[in-house]
Amino acid sequence: MQRITIVGAGFGGLNTVQALRKTDRHVGIDLVAPRPAFVFYPGTIWIPTERRRPDRHEIPLGTFFERMNVDYHEASATGLSDDGRRLETTAGPIDNDGLIIASGSCPIDRPEGLEHAFVPCNGIDEMARLRERLHAIDKGTLAFGFTGNPDEASAIRGGPVFELLFGIETWLRRSGRRGDFRLVFFSSSQRPGRRLGDKAADRLIAEMNKRGIDTRLGVTPTRFETNRVVAENDGSENEFDSDLTVFMPGLTGAAWFDRTKLPRSTGRLLAADRYCRVSNSRRIYVVGDAGSHAGPAWLPKRGHTAENQAAAAARNLLDELAGRAPSKPFRAEMVYIVDMLDKAMLIVRSEKMTIASPPLRPLHWLKRAFEWNYKRRFQ
Numbered sequence: 001m002q003r004i005t006i007v008g009a010g011f012g013g014l015n016t017v018q019a020l021r022k023t024d025r026h027v028g029i030d031l032v033a034p035r036p037a038f039v040f041y042p043g044t045i046w047i048p049t050e051r052r053r054p055d056r057h058e059i060p061l062g063t064f065f066e067r068m069n070v071d072y073h074e075a076s077a078t079g080l081s082d083d084g085r086r087l088e089t090t091a092g093p094i095d096n097d098g099l100i101i102a103s104g105s106c107p108i109d110r111p112e113g114l115e116h117a118f119v120p121c122n123g124i125d126e127m128a129r130l131r132e133r134l135h136a137i138d139k140g141t142l143a144f145g146f147t148g149n150p151d152e153a154s155a156i157r158g159g160p161v162f163e164l165l166f167g168i169e170t171w172l173r174r175s176g177r178r179g180d181f182r183l184v185f186f187s188s189s190q191r192p193g194r195r196l197g198d199k200a201a202d203r204l205i206a207e208m209n210k211r212g213i214d215t216r217l218g219v220t221p222t223r224f225e226t227n228r229v230v231a232e233n234d235g236s237e238n239e240f241d242s243d244l245t246v247f248m249p250g251l252t253g254a255a256w257f258d259r260t261k262l263p264r265s266t267g268r269l270l271a272a273d274r275y276c277r278v279s280n281s282r283r284i285y286v287v288g289d290a291g292s293h294a295g296p297a298w299l300p301k302r303g304h305t306a307e308n309q310a311a312a313a314a315r316n317l318l319d320e321l322a323g324r325a326p327s328k329p330f331r332a333e334m335v336y337i338v339d340m341l342d343k344a345m346l347i348v349r350s351e352k353m354t355i356a357s358p359p360l361r362p363l364h365w366l367k368r369a370f371e372w373n374y375k376r377r378f379q
Contacts (some may be wrong), residue, residue, distance in 0.1 A: 001028050002321050005087050005096035007077045009033035009061060010041075012102030012288030012306035014378055017068050019314035025069075027318070030094050032073045032087065036061045039124060042303065043257050044372045045163040047127035048188045049171040049341060054128045064378045077103060079259035086286045088259075098283040101270065102306070105251040105289035108149060113224035117247040120160035133244055134168065138180065140243030142168065143229055145186035147220060149250030152267025152292060157301050159336060160190060162204060163250050166340035169211050174342075184240060186216040186231065195298045196336065200347045200356035204338070207345075207359065214364040216240075221247065251289060251301060265292035274329040276313040282318050285313040295332045296351060304335050 004020065004027055006013050017029060038059045041363040046052035065072045075091035080099075087094045107119055134142075144165040148156035165185055171177040185192075185208055193201040193288065200211070206216055216231070219238070223230040230239040255270040263271040263279045269292040271279045276283040286293075288306030293299065309330045316326035335351040346361035348355040357363065 001026070001029035003030060003095070004098045004100065004317065004321075005030045005032065005094055006100045006102060007032050007087065008102035008104060008288075008290075009036070009038055009101060010104055010306070011303035012104075012290075012310050013100075014038060014061075014064070015197070015307045015310035016100050016102060016287055016314050017064075017070055017312045018377070020318070021068050022104050023315065023318055025323075026305075029068070030072045030073060031065070031070050031082050032077055032094065033087055034074065036065065036072055036074065038064075038375075040371060041121065041123075041160075042367075042376055044120070044124055044127045044343075045167055045339060047124070048131040048134050048164065049167055050131065051167075051341065054124045057124055059375055059378050061378060072332055077101075077254075077256050080262070084262075084281060098285075098321055100285045100287060100313050100317060101278070101290050102287040102310070103153055103254055103256075103290050105155065105253055105269065105301070108252050109250040110249065111221050111223055114247070114249065115321040116226050117225040117245040120164060120248055121157060128249045130164075130244075130246065137243055140180075141184060141241050143184045143186065143240070143242035143245045143247075145219075145221065145229075145246070146248035147188040147250055148194070149252055149267040152250075152265055152269065153297065154195075154292065154299055154301065155267045155269060155332065156195070157248055157251060158187070159302070159338065161246060161298065162193065163339050164246055165213065166207065166338070169213065170341035173211075174362050182214065183212075184214045184216060184242070186221070186229065187217045187241040188218065188220040190218045192217065195300060196334070197298075197349050197354040197356055199354060200345070200349075203345060203356050203358065207340075254290065257290075267292060275316045275326040276309050276330055277316065277326055283317060285317055287313050293330070295330075298334075298349065299332055300334050300336070302334060302336060304333070308333065337363055337370070339364055339367050 075089035079088040095230040146158040146161045219231045269284045272291040274294045287309040312330035315328045336347045343359040343361045350360040
């Protein structure tokens, strides 16, 4: 029996399992991840304002693995050998006939003093710490910002920062405390959110202006302190006080990629073609944030993108195992609901169209319904 190894139990990995089983009920599947649980990261934006409890965002995967006939290995990947046919892990080697890497990316460990900021994609515990800090402050300045990978334009994730900014502003206003706080948004981009489309970027900045949020654009942070953001702007340094800082760095490849011979992009992600196949490799595919995929310049790092790539990678790898050439490119599109706690914006982008709605109350409930339905798939 042929066996496929999947690295990762996030959006990419779990959707790959489902896509494989939709086509082939018998191929062996080994899945490697540090914990048998799925974290629904998009919902963690609601933890700081207590819209959601931290434990509501983690789904145990034992039943899902049993239903999908998956052999789970509680381990982390550490490298590759035998031309990719053997995955080295902390629990020992795992041989494969095909490999799909969906282990995600890592935030770049800079600027200096990053430990003084809350990084949204660091998980449930990080958002719980943010909640504790937010509730302990009576007044002051709250700063929210993000930057990208200077070597790879696509390795950026600003969406959670927008959602935390708008959600916390709404929470303060509804609790009658907005006047006690100054909110500052900063970004190294002169037009943050442009990857979502020009109309979406304009709407986001207009919403900040409407809510009285200070914007500092084209500002690249160089250092965080316990109560200050130090940034570089047009060659001169400036700084501003911050009693709480939320910051999302750019993304780069996982450390274990360095212990492989797989080709890398300039931003240190795995270089892949439009079929999600790792360049110049045999039966090795990459799904989601771990890859630098051929596609439009605006292609985002989002769960929906990983889902589309999982469908393509599963189909193409099964074709390769059957002696056929990969033929299914992944669908390049973005569907994103930017939540603001009581309403939300819908952003859709593909190679044929771009949609950016104004903030609407029903879209907030649509995002909550999507979360509930999505988590059900893995319960």
